[in-house]
Amino acid sequence: MAELVLRNARIDDAADLVDIAIENGIITAVGAQLPIHAPDEIDCAARVVIPGLIESHVHLDKALLDAERPNPDGTLAGAIAVTAELKREFTVESIRDRARRVLDMAITHGTTMIRAHPDVDPIVGLKGVRALLDLREEYRGRIDLQIVAFPQEGILQAPGTLELLRESLHSGADVIGGCSYNERTAQDCRRHINLVFDLAAEFAVPVDIHADFADDPGDPRFAMADYIAEVTARTGLSGRVTLGHMTSLAGQDPARRRHTLEHLASAGVAVVPLPATDMHLGGRSDTTNIRRGIAPIRELWAAGIRTAYSSNNIRNAFTPYGNADLLDVGLFLAQTSHLSGPEDLTRVLAMATTQAAHITGISPTYGLRPGADADLVVLSTHRVDHALLDRPARAYVLKAGRIVARTNTFTELSPARALSR
Secondary structure: OOOOOOOOOOOOOOOEEEEEEEEEOOEEEEEEOOOOOOEEEEOOOOOOEEOOOEEOOOOOOOEEEEEOOOOOOHHHHHHHHHHHHHHOOOOOHHHHHHHHHHHHHHOOEEEEEEEEOOOOOOOEEEEHHHHHHHHHOOOOOOOEEEEEEEEOOOOOOOOOOOHHHHHHHHOOOOOEEEOOOOOOOOOHHHHHHHHHHHHHHHHHOOOOOOOEOOOOOHHHHOOOOHHHHHHHHHHOOOEEEEEEHHHHHHHHHHHHHHHHHHHHHHEEEEEEHHHHHHHOOOOOOOOOOOOOOOOOHHHHHOOOOOOOOOOOOOOOOOOOOOOOOOHHHHHHHHHHHHHHHHHHHHHHHHHHHHHHHHHHHHHHOOOOOOOOEEOOEEOOOHHHOOOOOOOOEEEEEEEOOOEEOOOOOOOOOHHHHHHOO
16 A cells, blocks of 8 residues: 555656555555555656756855855855855854755755755854754755765865864764865865865765866866875775866866876766856856866766766855756756767766765665655656756655645647737
8 A cells, every 4th residue: 555656657768657656755666557556646647757856066055145245256266255255244044044045946946855065164163064954954854965064265274174074073964075176285285185084084974075176287286186086095985985076177188187087987986067156167267268167077977987966056156046956957067068869868867866866875765766765856848858958847846755845837828810819
């Protein structure tokens, strides 16, 4: 006896429609015309059903700051500077209020899990972590939150940060973050990385590092990927290390890039490009042939590197756009990365679902299969490979088998004869 059955769902463009049975928040069966009765049923009417979308890299604590003070010059340095000033006025309450607005957007758009990176530094202290710990409980049952202790201002050049990171992990942060490029020298960048991995070992948590944010690797501070791969292999953390942005990969010469990609793949390091931010901040000094600044997706795939994408920032100095809609971000990624056709678009969708689940460590309980959590989205489109192209409404969003959001749209196209009246 199931509690809920989704009928006539499209989960594979090459297969027949299926029913999905759910009990106690878990998928119990997936198959055509299941002989199962339930008190509640949803007729998907051949609409697409996907597992819940996953934001694998978002800064909830800094969201929606653009209305208070925009980036003065559109550069990364400008974004860091203006945000550092705004952080001085942060309170736990103000962070919670802005983050709630983004969480509500995300749920409406089909996101069921977020890995959030609150700043941890002497400017803001632990306010971001405390706010998100509160929200993790407040939103339990609607969306899951992983919390990354993130040293935006660096570690060595911001004395006291190391102690705050340790306190964050003691308080319940799930992941240790890093911002290795925000140190004064390449040597200090490597020391930063070592400290992050030391904390990962001490607290038995994964690592998620902002490894670079440059158009090219000419500055050695933005060329730490190979060193991170070496440390990952040495410490046995394969599959538990993620690098965000990695924009400098696109600026390397092909031979050097191939070597770095092979190194990352061998070490089991994942990469999460953040196209809205990477495209907006990149290429600011270029006057001709302006660079896109997005990690080369097709080459990451070819190298066998686990790859996701995410929103990163929502309407602040780093990214003055966005509404926490991962399908919108995925379409932008496809458009700017020369990805097209059913195979590419289906693979981009997987970056925000199954691939992101592996990166965030939830894959054992995730997916469209019996035994997985019933975190599902019914899309108002009838082909999986149209999930990005159609910009479909999220007709139903389910978290643990419970409807947490629904969207109904109505469009009427007037007949031609009516237009002449």
